[in-house]
Amino acid sequence: MSVSSRCYGKDNVRVLKVERDVQDPNLQYVQEMTCCVLLDGDIETSYTAADNSVIVPTDTVKNTIYIMAKKTPGVWPIEYFAGVLGQHFIDKYAHISRVEVTITQHKWSRYAVNGKPHAHSFVRDGTEKRSVKLVKDRKLGFKVTSGLFDLSVLKSTGSMFHGFNQCDFTILKETWDRILSTDITAGWTWSPAKLATLSDFKRFYQEGIFDRAYKIVLDNTLTTFALENSASVQATMYNMAQLILGDVVELDSVTYELPNKHFFEINLDWHHGLKNTGTDAEVYAPQSDPNGLIKCTVSRNKSKL
Structure with a gap:
């Protein structure tokens, strides 16, 4: 053995x-x-x-x-x-x-x-x-993946989810307006050809390339999250990764791991007809589990993810 x-x-x-x-x-x-x-x-x-x-x-x-x-x-x-x-x-x-x-x-x-x-x-x-x-x-040389994690974000509108597959196991209702919240984990893998020696690391350090990439990832992630009327977590994370690869030529791929943190409407009709669902919803119950978990790696090549 x-x-x-x-x-x-x-x-x-x-x-x-x-x-x-x-x-x-x-x-x-x-x-x-x-x-x-x-x-x-x-x-x-x-x-x-x-x-x-x-x-x-x-x-x-x-x-x-x-x-x-x-x-x-x-x-x-x-x-x-x-x-x-x-x-x-x-x-x-x-x-x-x-x-x-x-x-x-x-x-x-x-x-x-x-x-x-x-x-x-x-x-x-x-x-x-x-x-x-x-x-x-x-x-084989260096393989380097930078990242960030534990970045918690929430927006109270600007997210929807409809047109999804439905079957006899499905009870989820379609929505055109919902809370979107997640704890962002992102990783970006550097091209091995551009980080082949320690001298390359030193040049990237001196020219601020590592820090610049971190700022671009953070800015593109937060800006896309805020401004996009999200069709789904899947679509939004793909758009984030595309922007990053376009802005940082030294990267080969970008990976996101996003849990979908749920906030459920609370039906308060039982209390004197108090409206708190649909367009009247203002008070929600945060859910700790279970939660959705969506992952994606977007690469420069055309191979399947």
Whole structure:
């Protein structure tokens, strides 16, 4: 028998880095991350023969994340730091052939005091988190998918759902006006040809391409959600992805995962004929479960999703 799949490393490594402005040390920047680094390669004997000599201890993996965070001038954008980590393990350990790095960025925003942005004080601003998943393979190179998640949105009108398939199991009524709410998870995969070496990561970092893409994804997602009279979650997420691929030429594909969070009308006719359904609806009951779940990947190629 052989081990058909394996990897190991350190998960939930929390890092906060403070950087001081070169011109004004009182002006500071912070970045908080949760990192996971997993290693694979010529390590099978550690499982099958109790051979620990091929194991890079997970504590070493943790220490490496801290050290590289200290040595890397700017751990943001997180795509660049993920590239630095992935390349480091490949370069340092000849028997390691594949590194998987996942980083979640926790949002801290500088806030104003007496009308002026404070030099070193921050507030947790919003629930959304930025993420990256990077795989560095010694032979195949880099594969990088950036993302965001936990972005909760709701609009009270501008959404409909009708013309859907109906059968003897269907009780859902067609609607031309409904609440639309979801927790957005989005991912965008970078072209491997454009991120082939760590030098490419550095150029993207220096030219602001990673941050620009994040802003475009966020802006296009929120703008489309707000302005489109949505025919369905499926149609809206496809339109979002199309816009992003049109605006960011360095991307190969965009993925959305959108739960459809339901808000049900409450019939209050029993209370002295109080109208609260259809065009009279104002009070709704938020539902925690079950919920719809719609996923989609839109790619530049013509292959089926």
